[in-house]
Amino acid sequence: MGTKRGNLSIDSENIFPIIKKWVYSDHDIFMRELISNGCDAITKLKKLDMMGEYEMPEDYKAKIQVIVNPEEKTLKFIDNGLGMTAEEVEEYITQIAFSGATQFLEKYKDKTTEDEMIGHFGLGFYSAFMVADEVHIDSLSYRKDAVSVHWVSNGGTEYEMQDGSKQEVGTEITLFLNDDSLEFANEYRAREVLEKYCSFMPVEIFLSKANAETEYETIDEADVLETDEVVEHITEEPKEGEEGEPKKKAKIVKRPVSLSDIHPLWGKNPSDCTKEEYIEFYRKVFLDYKEPLFWIHLNMDYPFNLKGILYFPKINTEYDSIEGTIKLYNNQVFIADNIKEVIPEFLMVLKGVIDCPDLPLNVSRSALQNDGFVNKVADYISKKVADKLNGMFKTDKENYEKYWDDISPFLKFGCLKDEKFGDKIKGSILYKNLEHKYLTLEEYIENAKKASGEEENIETVENPETVDAAAQEEAQVSDADAQDSKAGDGAEAVEAEVVGDSEEEKKKEPLNVYYVTDEQQQSQYIKMFKEQGQDAVILTHNIDSAFITYLEQRNEDVRFQRIDAEVHDSLKDEVDESDKEEFQKLTDELVELFRKELNNEKLEVKVEKLKDDSIASMAVLSEQSRRMEEMMRMYSMGGGMDMGLGGQATLVLNANHPLVKFVTENKEDTHISMICKQLYDLAMIAHKPLNPEEMTAFVQRSNEIMMLLTK
Numbered sequence: 001m002g003t004k005r006g007n008l009s010i011d012s013e014n015i016f017p018i019i020k021k022w023v024y025s026d027h028d029i030f031m032r033e034l035i036s037n038g039c040d041a042i043t044k045l046k047k048l049d050m051m052g053e054y055e056m057p058e059d060y061k062a063k064i065q066v067i068v069n070p071e072e073k074t075l076k077f078i079d080n081g082l083g084m085t086a087e088e089v090e091e092y093i094t095q096i097a098f099s100g101a102t103q104f105l106e107k108y109k110d111k112t113t114e115d116e117m118i119g120h121f122g123l124g125f126y127s128a129f130m131v132a133d134e135v136h137i138d139s140l141s142y143r144k145d146a147v148s149v150h151w152v153s154n155g156g157t158e159y160e161m162q163d164g165s166k167q168e169v170g171t172e173i174t175l176f177l178n179d180d181s182l183e184f185a186n187e188y189r190a191r192e193v194l195e196k197y198c199s200f201m202p203v204e205i206f207l208s209k210a211n212a213e214t215e216y217e218t219i220d221e222a223d224v225l226e227t228d229e230v231v232e233h234i235t236e237e238p239k240e241g242e243e244g245e246p247k248k249k250a251k252i253v254k255r256p257v258s259l260s261d262i263h264p265l266w267g268k269n270p271s272d273c274t275k276e277e278y279i280e281f282y283r284k285v286f287l288d289y290k291e292p293l294f295w296i297h298l299n300m301d302y303p304f305n306l307k308g309i310l311y312f313p314k315i316n317t318e319y320d321s322i323e324g325t326i327k328l329y330n331n332q333v334f335i336a337d338n339i340k341e342v343i344p345e346f347l348m349v350l351k352g353v354i355d356c357p358d359l360p361l362n363v364s365r366s367a368l369q370n371d372g373f374v375n376k377v378a379d380y381i382s383k384k385v386a387d388k389l390n391g392m393f394k395t396d397k398e399n400y401e402k403y404w405d406d407i408s409p410f411l412k413f414g415c416l417k418d419e420k421f422g423d424k425i426k427g428s429i430l431y432k433n434l435e436h437k438y439l440t441l442e443e444y445i446e447n448a449k450k451a452s453g454e455e456e457n458i459e460t461v462e463n464p465e466t467v468d469a470a471a472q473e474e475a476q477v478s479d480a481d482a483q484d485s486k487a488g489d490g491a492e493a494v495e496a497e498v499v500g501d502s503e504e505e506k507k508k509e510p511l512n513v514y515y516v517t518d519e520q521q522q523s524q525y526i527k528m529f530k531e532q533g534q535d536a537v538i539l540t541h542n543i544d545s546a547f548i549t550y551l552e553q554r555n556e557d558v559r560f561q562r563i564d565a566e567v568h569d570s571l572k573d574e575v576d577e578s579d580k581e582e583f584q585k586l587t588d589e590l591v592e593l594f595r596k597e598l599n600n601e602k603l604e605v606k607v608e609k610l611k612d613d614s615i616a617s618m619a620v621l622s623e624q625s626r627r628m629e630e631m632m633r634m635y636s637m638g639g640g641m642d643m644g645l646g647g648q649a650t651l652v653l654n655a656n657h658p659l660v661k662f663v664t665e666n667k668e669d670t671h672i673s674m675i676c677k678q679l680y681d682l683a684m685i686a687h688k689p690l691n692p693e694e695m696t697a698f699v700q701r702s703n704e705i706m707m708l709l710t711k
């Protein structure tokens, strides 16, 4: 073939500036495009071999080489795929791709925002012109007697094609980088991009630098492979004083290491994967040296193809940011991280990989938003996660409990964000109680009712299973009552019964679920609870206050109360009817005294006969006021106001405690002021940290009290 010159279609004059602008933000994507073209070419050649249309050389090993040449400012991609003839280059590259680009222009000529453009169009090969002024293709087709072809285009409107000199079947693409893109000729930068997009491509990828000095390594002679290039055989004599045979070693040309893992773990059958493999994969991909807690291997063929592994990372403290990474792949080709349209938002705290060949390779976020298929993928993933958690809860409770503290923020977040997920896993939500045992809400309620002697009607919490069972029982009754009623009628009757039942339930006072937000600070209340055989659940995470609201909205029969919200009836003695008047008088006196001594006319003071007579004073703040305060603090509505809880908390004095008794009987004592203040501070300290002035006064007073002991 002589030199063939051609003109690209008229419209294409505008193509290159647009291509350059198109993926400006994802500049490096050309590497992915060129390498996946090489992978495709290799897959096609393997198919031809299988179909008997081509016979592969014995020693054929599929590979893609990437060679950077910073001196010449070039970047080469060499594959040993099926190659192209001159006609094919003309057809696939010059005509089809250009006409594709023309379509692209047509479609998007009025749309100028990047988001609308990015990813809508797989420009494939032509993305090379984002970074190169000139591109060469050298290709030799697998076809018998094929002649190699050399194609040159300088990114303008012309190309040139002539016979080439390529000897091996395959294609070599050479990019002459433009001045803005020289970074890609840097070996480290190229490696970075390859690792980002091509770590799991189905073909081995080798990166090298042109004219680099040959590197060597020394290995045991026994480990030498046929493919190794041995430059020297070495015999290592044992060192002086050491015994043993001389060691036979070989100096070989350093074996190239593929940048891609062509059989990623997610593609394997879950039953063939070991724990070590999962952990190693996790460390390699997410560079997180902490062990993940556990993982879910997704493997689905129908109704769509999806494989992947989702890891639950270890979240140590509530201060750790819980931001995960979900990498999305299409047939082992990386698409992007954290595409929130495909991955349900609450799963973004996980780390994982998802390979879904049915998704478009060039994912456009805006196009995905309303895509029914994409929504289905997201639903499937969320369902699988719920199934796994429920499965563990049922069959591997021990580990489930062990992981609970780590996974609970995530699960709770999931409940808040995704109603379906919340419904699915509600039975697997655990609550740590005061003994640090894990209970379900149902179990807690059951225990609480037992403790208060109210054992009947345990199913007050929303629980479809028990309601269903009740419904079935009712159905039998109704059937017996009305032998001739049709199934439909029966069902209606049941529904009416169930509604009637739950309405009756609603009239009941909600059951209090007590909770602790800070075990240390609220230790005094915990002690009192424990002594009276009362239980509470520990909810210390930031997300818990939102989660409590969520639970209350869904279960009208329960109400969450922080352990210091009120003095629970079981913690105090009733005042005898005959003593009531006397007790009221005492209360009034104490209120007056404390208000005076603490110089606060608005101070709320209550006197109770607490069963635990080791407690002299404590503070309570109603759940409602506390939540209101927390909300205001969250929205920073506090302004300059003192947002501490002390201002509104009620001081509870224990009439059974000797100190309180002393105060009542010795109001004129010289130390009375000191005692009142100390009792107040001691109560408040269990509520919230004292402010600096309060703390200073408290410490000073405590010292004074000790000084009195020395006298």
Ligand SMILES: Nc1ncnc2c1ncn2[C@@H]1O[C@H](COP(=O)(O)OP(=O)(O)OP(=O)(O)O)[C@@H](O)[C@H]1O
Pocket: 033, 037, 038, 041, 079, 081, 082, 083, 084, 092, 093, 097, 121, 122, 123, 124, 125, 126, 171
């Ligand atoms: N390395 C290669 N070896 C053999 N054929 C190739 C190679 N690169 C490109 N081609 C041919 O050129 C065609 C056009 O490539 P291009 O990358 O522009 O689009 P595509 O790969 O078909 O689709 P996409 O836009 O998704 O990348 C390919 O379909 C293929 O037939």
